[in-house]
Structure formats: C-alpha cells, structure tokens
Amino acid sequence: MKKLLTILLIITSYAMFAARPHPSDPKATPDAAKLYQKMLKLQQKGLMFGHQDAFAYGTGWYAEEGRSDVKDVCGDHPAIFGWELGHLELGDKYSLDSVYFDNIRKGIQDANKMGGINTISWHFRNVLTGGTAWDVTSKKTVASMLPGGEKHQVYLQYLDKLATFMLSLKTEKGTLIPVFFRPFHEHTGSWFWWGKNLCTVDEYKTLWRFTVNYLRNEKNLHHLLYAYSTDRFATEEEYLDRYPGDDLIDLLGFDLYDRGPEYASTLGNCAMMLTKIGAEKGKIVAVTEAGGPISKNTEWWTKTVLETLRSYHISYALVWRNPFNQPPRVAFGPYKGCPSEQDFVKFYNDPKTMFLKDIK
Numbered sequence: 001m002k003k004l005l006t007i008l009l010i011i012t013s014y015a016m017f018a019a020r021p022h023p024s025d026p027k028a029t030p031d032a033a034k035l036y037q038k039m040l041k042l043q044q045k046g047l048m049f050g051h052q053d054a055f056a057y058g059t060g061w062y063a064e065e066g067r068s069d070v071k072d073v074c075g076d077h078p079a080i081f082g083w084e085l086g087h088l089e090l091g092d093k094y095s096l097d098s099v100y101f102d103n104i105r106k107g108i109q110d111a112n113k114m115g116g117i118n119t120i121s122w123h124f125r126n127v128l129t130g131g132t133a134w135d136v137t138s139k140k141t142v143a144s145m146l147p148g149g150e151k152h153q154v155y156l157q158y159l160d161k162l163a164t165f166m167l168s169l170k171t172e173k174g175t176l177i178p179v180f181f182r183p184f185h186e187h188t189g190s191w192f193w194w195g196k197n198l199c200t201v202d203e204y205k206t207l208w209r210f211t212v213n214y215l216r217n218e219k220n221l222h223h224l225l226y227a228y229s230t231d232r233f234a235t236e237e238e239y240l241d242r243y244p245g246d247d248l249i250d251l252l253g254f255d256l257y258d259r260g261p262e263y264a265s266t267l268g269n270c271a272m273m274l275t276k277i278g279a280e281k282g283k284i285v286a287v288t289e290a291g292g293p294i295s296k297n298t299e300w301w302t303k304t305v306l307e308t309l310r311s312y313h314i315s316y317a318l319v320w321r322n323p324f325n326q327p328p329r330v331a332f333g334p335y336k337g338c339p340s341e342q343d344f345v346k347f348y349n350d351p352k353t354m355f356l357k358d359i360k
Contacts, residue, residue, distance in 0.1 A: 020037055023225055024225075024249055025224075036250060039117070042315060046353060047309055048117075049317065051081070053321045069335040074355070083118060088161055089124045108179065109171070112177045113171070114356060122183050141198065142194055142204065146203065179224060184204070184207065185230075226250050227251040236277055239277065246281055252277060252283045253287065253288030254270050254287065254288065267304075275313055286314060286317070287309070290317050290318065295331075297340065298340045301344045310352055
C-alpha cells in the first residue's frame with residue numbers, strides 16, 4: 001500500500017510539474033523558469049508598472065543610490081526595471097543613454113535582490129554602415145549580418161560582448177539573474193535598420209533565430225527570456241507577420257506612445273488583440289514601451305492608461321525614461337512636481353496596479 005501511494009505521489013508530482021508553463025528555452029535555468037511562471041500568474045492578478053532606467057537617473061538627478069523618480073512620487077519603486085545596452089558592442093564604458101555599464105549591472109542586481117523584474121533592450125549600431133540604430137540608409141544591413149554575409153563576423157563580435165555582459169549578471173550567491181531580452185523591437189516601423197522596409201520577412205526572422213540560437217547554443221545563455229515587440233498594429237496578422245516562432249519567444253509586447261486623441265482606442269485595440277494571441281500561445285503579454293503628455297494631460301495615468309487597460313490581462317506597462325540632462329517636459333515617467341503627480345498617486349493606489357512591494 002505504501003509503495004502504491006509513493007508511486008501515485010510521484011505520478012501526481014510529475015503531472016503537476018509537466019503542467020507548469022515553461023519558457024521557450026528547454027534548458028532555461030530554474031530561476032528563469034520561475035520568473036516565467038511568476039509573470040504568467042501576476043498577469044492574471046493585475047498590471048505591473050515599469051520604468052526605463054529607473055535606478056540610473058531621473059529628472060534633475062543622476063546615479064543616486066536607491067533613488068527612483070517613481071518612489072519620489074508614490075513611495076514605492078516600479079515592479080519592472082528597463083535597461084538599455086546600446087554601445088556595449090563598441091566596448092564603451094557607458095551606454096548610449098550615458099549610464100555606465102557597471103552601474104547597469106548593479107542596478108539589475110539591486111532590482112533583482114529587491115524582488116523586481118528586469119528587461120533589457122539593445123539599440124546597437126548598424127554593422128554595415130557604422131551608423132546608429134536609427135541609420136536606415138541601407139536595406140542590406142540585416143542580410144550582411146547573417147551567416148555568409150560580409151558583416152557576419154562583426155555581428156558575432158557584438159554578440160560575444162553581449163554574452164559576456166549577460167553572464168556577469170549574478171546574485172551574491174553566484175547564480176545567474178533571469179532577465180527579459182528585447183532586441184529588434186518596433187520592427188513594424190522603419191526607423192531602425194531592422195525595420196520592415198529595410199529587410200525582408202525571412203531576413204528578419206532569420207536574424208532572430210540565428211541570434212537566439214547563438215546565445216543559447218554557442219554562448220550557453222539560458223537565463224534569458226525573449227521578448228518580441230512591435231509598434232502599433234491593426235490586425236493579428238500584422239502583429240504576427242514577422243514573428244520568429246514560439247520556440248524562441250516568451251513575451252509578446254508592443255510599443256505605443258501617445259501622439260494624439262486616438263491613442264486610448266488604439267491602445268485598447270492592440271491590448272485586446274494581443275491578449276487573445278497571448279492566450280492562444282500561452283505567452284506573457286505586455287505594453288513594452290509607452291509614454292504620453294503627462295505635463296499637459298493631468299489625468300493621463302488614470303483616465304487614459306488605467307481605464308483602457310483595466311479590462312485586459314496585461315502583465316505590465318513600461319514607460320520610457322526621464323532624462324537627467326533634459327527639461328522635465330520630455331520625461332515619460334512621473335517625477336516630483338510633475339503636473340500629473342497626484343493622478344499618478346491615484347494610479348498607484350488603484351487595486352489594479354502593482355509596484356515593487358506588490359510582487360515580492
């Protein structure tokens with residue numbers, strides 16, 4: 001009888017484990033798998049708030065230990081911390097947003113230790129022209145990076161530098177910190193060299209597939225979760241047109257900035273379609289970049305963002321950065337003294353939203 005109970009327990013435990021959603025990487029680290037499962041659960045609970053470079057700087061300040069503009073306003077840090085690695089490929093000491101890579105590493109470690117979640121973008125240089133990520137003068141850049149292309153070896157050097165940094169993201173105990181990696185984003189537009197008018201569908205998908213497989217199989221990176229994010233889209237077919245595959249992607253997102261009166265309806269339509277796609281594929285879904293006229297619209301946080309997203313199971317919405325060296329009017333996140341400061345406090349206090357303390 002005891003033996004039978006033991007067998008049943010093993011079978012039940014295995015079934016429970018097998019039923020757990022797993023990242024796209026079959027060899028994902030235990031912590032990466034836990035983060036993936038945690039995100040799916042939190043997605044059903046509420047909307048996490050994220051901010052780009054939250055620990056790095058803010059409106060009127062730079063590199064102050066433990067500070068974020070978000071905490072200055074509401075008393076808590078964001079749940080999602082966004083980071084940018086542009087210029088890492090050049091061997092520079094600091095990013096294109098003037099943050100030392102050593103400080104980015106520490107910020108990721110600090111956020112992880114506090115229970116926060118990290119997501120990384122990479123606006124790396126145009127390997128063919130030597131220009132910035134916004135250099136769209138050639139339609140041959142992506143093709144040149146692929147195996148057999150004239151700049152393939154240069155791209156491998158870029159990826160090797162990226163891998164070295166990713167492998168340095170460790171806890172005090174020496175375990176690798178799981179992070180979301182979001183390259184080649186907003187590809188439905190054509191303002192980056194990887195945009196839709198700068199490469200073919202097959203070239204874009206091949207770039208994704210080569211990149212992920214190289215990082216997984218050649219560099220042994222299994223603590224990365226991969227995010228695919230478009231700009232605005234009108235149909236599910238448009239969203240998935242350049243989707244590289246379920247075996248590569250863990251998070252489905254879109255970037256959408258408030259440029260006019262149609263923003264709320266567009267945000268809602270994209271959220272509705274994405275939650276449907278995410279449910280069908282069993283993927284995390286998010287608004288991976290956002291921002292609006294928070295210096296003019298004093299109820300943007302509650303009336304535009306929260307009212308629109310309240311009905312959907314979106315894991316998080318991340319707003320872009322608050323530059324330390326530019327006027328406050330260009331900030332995308334809240335800051336002390338912002339015209340929409342009190343509205344953000346209402347946004348924070350709403351049961352739907354989640355910040356760092358809510359996800360520990």
